Amino acid sequence: MGIKRKEVIGDCVLYLGDCLEVLPSIGPVDAVITDPVWPKHGGIFGDIDAHELLSRAVSRIDANRLVVHMRNDQDPRFLTAIAESWPFLQMMWMRFAAVGYMGRFLTGNDVAYAFGSWPKSKPGRRVLPAVAPVQTSPTDRSKHPTPRGEKHVEWLVSNWSDGIVLDPFMGSGTTGVACVNIGRVFVGIEVNPQYFDIACRRIESAHSQMRLFGASPVTELEQETLLVGING
Ligand SMILES: C[S@@+](CC[C@H](N)C(=O)[O-])C[C@H]1O[C@@H](n2cnc3c(N)ncnc32)[C@H](O)[C@@H]1O
Numbered sequence: 001m002g003i004k005r006k007e008v009i010g011d012c013v014l015y016l017g018d019c020l021e022v023l024p025s026i027g028p029v030d031a032v033i034t035d036p037v038w039p040k041h042g043g044i045f046g047d048i049d050a051h052e053l054l055s056r057a058v059s060r061i062d063a064n065r066l067v068v069h070m071r072n073d074q075d076p077r078f079l080t081a082i083a084e085s086w087p088f089l090q091m092m093w094m095r096f097a098a099v100g101y102m103g104r105f106l107t108g109n110d111v112a113y114a115f116g117s118w119p120k121s122k123p124g125r126r127v128l129p130a131v132a133p134v135q136t137s138p139t140d141r142s143k144h145p146t147p148r149g150e151k152h153v154e155w156l157v158s159n160w161s162d163g164i165v166l167d168p169f170m171g172s173g174t175t176g177v178a179c180v181n182i183g184r185v186f187v188g189i190e191v192n193p194q195y196f197d198i199a200c201r202r203i204e205s206a207h208s209q210m211r212l213f214g215a216s217p218v219t220e221l222e223q224e225t226l227l228v229g230i231n232g
Contacts, residue, residue: 002017002021002022002025003015003016003017003021003022003025004016004017004193005017005193005196007200009200009203009204009207010180010207010210011179011180011184011185011186012176012179012180012185012186012187012188012203012207013186013187013188014170014173014176014187014188014189014190014196014199014200014203015187015188015189015190016189016190016191016193016196017189017191018191019057019060019168019169019189019191020053020056020057020060022168022189023057023060023061023168023189024060026062026166026187026189027062028062028063029061029062029063029163029164029165029166029187030063030064030065030161030162030163030164030165031063031064031065031066031067031119031157031160031161031162031163031164031165031166032061032063032065032066032067032165032166032167032168033067033069033153033156033157033160033161033165033166033167033175034066034067034068034069034166034167034168034169034175035068035069035070035146035148035167035169035171035174035175036050036053036054036057036068036070036168036169037050037053037054037169038050038070038071038074038078038146039051039074039075039078040073040074040075041146044145044146045192050078050081051078051080051081052081054068054078054079054081054082055081055082055083057168057169058081058082058083058086059083061166061168063116063166064116064117064119065089065114065115065116065117065118065119065160065161066082066086066114066115066116067112067113067114067115067156067160068082068112068113068115069094069110069111069112069148069152069153069156070110070111070112071107071109071110071111071146072093072109072110072111073102073105073107076111076113079113082115086115086116087115087116087117088113088114088115089114089115089116089118090113090114090128090130091111091112091113091114091130092111092112092113092114092129092130092131092132092156093109093110093111093130093131093132094109094110094111094112094131094132094135094149094152094155095108095109095110095131095132095134095135096108096109096110096134096135096149097134097135097136098138110148110149110152112156114160119159119160119161119162120162125158125159128159128160129159132151132152132155132156133151133155135149135150135151135152136151137149137150137151143172143198144171144172144195144198146171147171147172147174148174149174150174150177150178150181153174153175153177153178154178154181154182156178157175157178157179157182157184158182161184163184163185164184164185164186164187165179165184165185165186165187166186166187166188166189167186167187167188167189168189169189169190170188170189170190170195170196170199171190171195171199172195172198172199172202173188173190173198173199173200173202173203174202175188176188176199176202176203176206177202177203177206180203180206180207180210181206181210186203188203
């Protein structure tokens with residue numbers, strides 16, 4: 001079992017496999033930024049106990065901090081899967097401009113919880129905001145059942161990492177795309193070959209665009225962060 005495939009795209013290393021088997025071979029990283037299988041996943045990812053999976057994955061992680069991203073209808077008690085040796089730092093709100101509904105629930109917000117040690121203070125990141133800029137661009141729902149907003153994930157990566165970022169539940173690769181756009185080394189693991197292929201394509205496309213335009217969206221994000229800090 002273990003690693004079934006490995007792809008290297010620029011500064012991103014992507015593994016196809018079960019993260020519980022792959023994680024022991026990954027060295028220390030700066031930050032784990034991930035959107036794991038949620039407790040209320042309705043079986044879309046198979047017969048998975050979200051609490052147990054997260055607990056076993058976290059016990060295999062060597063990182064300075066861990067940021068867990070999820071929709072705000074998810075029971076936060078599943079975060080008890082994260083051992084108390086990871087100090088809780090803060091919770092963050094991430095809103096979507098376009099909202100929908102699921103039964104009585106309005107789907108307009110994501111949340112993220114940060115654990116571990118605070119990232120270094122630096123210009124544009126002296127104060128870490130708890131409210132993200134609103135995600136205005138739509139997420140592509142045709143490719144993965146639960147893709148997160150790229151701008152939200154860029155905001156998390158920009159604020160919460162300095163070095164290598166790891167996502168053991170990579171899905172369609174949104175964290176990898178954010179890392180390419182922000183300029184971070186990325187390691188991603190995904191168990192489903194279909195989602196793995198989507199992640200490879202999205203990260204390859206982000207990488208080609210960066211090479212083509214040489215753009216640096218970090219500046220824009222740092223400005224947004226500063227504004228949020230001043231206004232908030
Ligand atoms: C909530 S989704 C992540 C979606 C991702 N944030 C995105 O934007 O596309 C969780 C992912 O974890 C994957 N997964 C489930 N069990 C896994 C395991 N043991 N190892 C690695 N990936 C796993 C699922 O296939 C799913 O794609």
